[in-house]
Amino acid sequence: MAVNIQMSIRKNMLFVRLKGELDQAVTEKLKIRISEVIDKYEIKYLIFNFENLNFMDSSGVGFIIGRYSELKRKNGKIIVCSMNRLIERIFNLSGLKKICGVASTEKEAEKMLEVA
Amino acid sequence: MYNEIKTSFLAKIENVMLARTIGVGFLMGLDLQLNFINEVKTVISEAVTNAIVHGCLSNENKFVQMNLSYDAVNIYIEVIDNGIGIEDVEKAKEPLFSTKVEEERAGLGFTIMDVFTDRLDVESKVNEGTRVLMVKKYSE
Numbered sequence: 565m566a567v568n569i570q571m572s573i574r575k576n577m578l579f580v581r582l583k584g585e586l587d588q589a590v591t592e593k594l595k596i597r598i599s600e601v602i603d604k605y606e607i608k609y610l611i612f613n614f615e616n617l618n619f620m621d622s623s624g625v626g627f628i629i630g631r632y633s634e635l636k637r638k639n640g641k642i643i644v645c646s647m648n649r650l651i652e653r654i655f656n657l658s659g660l661k662k663i664c665g666v667a668s669t670e671k672e673a674e675k676m677l678e679v680a
Numbered sequence: 681m682y683n684e685i686k687t688s689f690l691a692k693i694e695n696v697m698l699a700r701t702i703g704v705g706f707l708m709g710l711d712l713q714l715n716f717i718n719e720v721k722t723v724i725s726e727a728v729t730n731a732i733v734h735g736c737l738s739n740e741n742k743f744v745q746m747n748l749s750y751d752a753v754n755i756y757i758e759v760i761d762n763g764i765g766i767e768d769v770e771k772a773k774e775p776l777f778s779t780k781v782e783e784e785r786a787g788l789g790f791t792i793m794d795v796f797t798d799r800l801d802v803e804s805k806v807n808e809g810t811r812v813l814m815v816k817k818y819s820e
Binding site: 587588589623649 | 693694696697718719721725726732733787788789791792795
């Protein structure tokens with residue numbers, strides 16, 4: 565795969581760290597892996613760390629919207645942190661900011677969830 | 681100055697990454713900013729993904745063509761498929777319009793192509809295919 569995924573869990577939070585390039589070729593496999601963990605560990609909050617994600621196109625937007633719908637049913641939330649400039653532009657263009665929180669680090673994302 | 685390449689590859693979704701890589705390689709000699717290259721990469725990804733997923737319906741026996749060129753001022757990106765075509769191009773260009781909602785597609789492809797380039801032309805004929813031409817200025 566053009567993308568590597570690393571996941572860790574804390575309480576009801578799932579941290580997903582992606583490395584590489586996120587496009588249509590990989591979204592389906594990622595979706596299956598993440599959804600499995602969300603179900604199994606009763607995850608409510610998803611924190612995407614894009615620090616090492618070099619590239620994302622609109623397939624990535626669709627993928628994030630999909631996870632949002634999944635968590636919305638449980639009153640959950642998505643926060644994305646450490647985006648590069650290109651991904652942030654796609655984020656702004658797509659209106660993803662309306663449904664996802666944005667943080668600069670995982671720590672900051674965690675804090676946002678604790679306050680909420 | 682003028683340079684041009686013509687490529688053709690099977691409509692396999694793995695080839696989207698190949699198309700992006702070809703694009704970056706082709707432009708290497710032009711001394712462009714990283715941000716600019718990333719925009720080109722993104723529009724190639726959008727156009728080729730559309731050609732494969734929507735045009736060819738991921739029929740892996742079909743070919744997608746990508747032709748790239750540049751002159752002293754512009755970069756030209758042409759993506760052609762012989763797929764099902766688009767019934768209503770204007771509607772397809774609308775943000776958030778997608779014929780594949782159940783597959784988690786954002787319907788943003790044309791919007792991104794439009795915003796990240798200086799010109800976007802889409803010609804399509806039902807059952808014949810689609811040709812997308814994007815022009816992006818890199819020099820005054």
